[in-house]
Amino acid sequence: MTQPSPIVALHGLRLTRGDRTILSDVELRVAPGEIVAVLGPSGCGKSTLLAALTGELPPAAGTVEVLGQPMPSGGRALLELRRRIGVLLQGNGLLTDLSVAENVALPLRTHTDLPDVLIRRLVDMKLHAVGLRAAADAYPRELSGGMARRVALARALALDPPLMIYDEPLTGLDPIASGVVMSLVRRLNDTLGLTSIVVTHHVHETLPIADRALVIANGGIVFAGTPAELERSDDAFVQQFLRGAPDGPIAFDAAPRAAGAVA
Numbered sequence: 042m043t044q045p046s047p048i049v050a051l052h053g054l055r056l057t058r059g060d061r062t063i064l065s066d067v068e069l070r071v072a073p074g075e076i077v078a079v080l081g082p083s084g085c086g087k088s089t090l091l092a093a094l095t096g097e098l099p100p101a102a103g104t105v106e107v108l109g110q111p112m113p114s115g116g117r118a119l120l121e122l123r124r125r126i127g128v129l130l131q132g133n134g135l136l137t138d139l140s141v142a143e144n145v146a147l148p149l150r151t152h153t154d155l156p157d158v159l160i161r162r163l164v165d166m167k168l169h170a171v172g173l174r175a176a177a178d179a180y181p182r183e184l185s186g187g188m189a190r191r192v193a194l195a196r197a198l199a200l201d202p203p204l205m206i207y208d209e210p211l212t213g214l215d216p217i218a219s220g221v222v223m224s225l226v227r228r229l230n231d232t233l234g235l236t237s238i239v240v241t242h243h244v245h246e247t248l249p250i251a252d253r254a255l256v257i258a259n260g261g262i263v264f265a266g267t268p269a270e271l272e273r274s275d276d277a278f279v280q281q282f283l284r285g286a287p288d289g290p291i292a293f294d295a296a297p298r299a300a301g302a303v304a
């Protein structure tokens with residue numbers, strides 16, 4: 042049986058910042074419909090990998106293909122591709138002077154010339170998808186952290202991107218809000234037919250909704266497999282990372298926060 046074309050394909054990828062190599066020999070294929078968790082201690086290069094997936098950081102070597110096409114190096118082609126990638130950034134980036142509905146409408150107003158009545162209808166659908174239709178007229182300051190994250194998620198979905206990238210989606214959320222956001226990530230992925238990449242420190246909240254996990258360390262991917270295989274791995278690095286132990290192959294100042302800690 043032929044495999045479906047991957048949504049993301051990285052081959053022989055090397056990423057540098059200045060003259061420093063951050064990641065090398067990265068190989069990755071993400072299949073349609075998958076949720077892939079990208080895990081690793083602070084400073085290991087998770088955000089650097091995301092920057093390559095959005096075309097913000099050109100590779101020093103190797104190839105990046107996203108949504109079936111090589112990453113354009115710039116210009117209109119890159120902007121077009123970026124419109125098809127939904128990104129939920131750390132921090133919600135909501136505009137405080139705009140209502141919830143206006144925040145969600147922003148990408149539609151910026152990137153389309155749809156009539157207002159249709160934009161309002163689409164916004165209503167996106168807010169419904171994250172369970173916040175009733176909050177359409179509220180302002181960001183009136184929302185809890187979890188609600189604000191869900192509004193940011195609705196906004197990231199506004200243009201119906203087939204690929205979603207989440208950069209630390211649980212930062213600052215309590216355990217209940219974290220559970221709500223993670224189950225929403227899974228539900229939206231499945232009901233909207235998305236593919237999702239979730240970069241996170243929050244291993245224990247993320248693994249239950251992930252199909253596959255990657256662990257980044259020492260300048261590359263040190264583990265790739267299912268969450269169950271990750272839990273069973275006897276690799277000393279992986280085990281130290283999962284337990285958040287101070288002693289082991291990860292240097293102390295690079296150790297992740299304790300499981301369940303609120304950032």
Ligand SMILES: Nc1ncnc2c1ncn2[C@@H]1O[C@H](COP(=O)(O)OP(=O)(O)OP(=O)(O)O)[C@@H](O)[C@H]1O
Nearest residue numbers: 058059063081082083084085086087088089090242
């Ligand atoms: N714009 C930049 N210029 C120079 N160096 C950078 C830049 N961004 C990141 N780095 C360096 O690259 C390395 C990897 O950083 P990166 O932010 O990708 O790690 P991370 O795994 O996302 O960390 P965290 O979990 O703390 O966000 C770090 O040593 C960092 O200092």
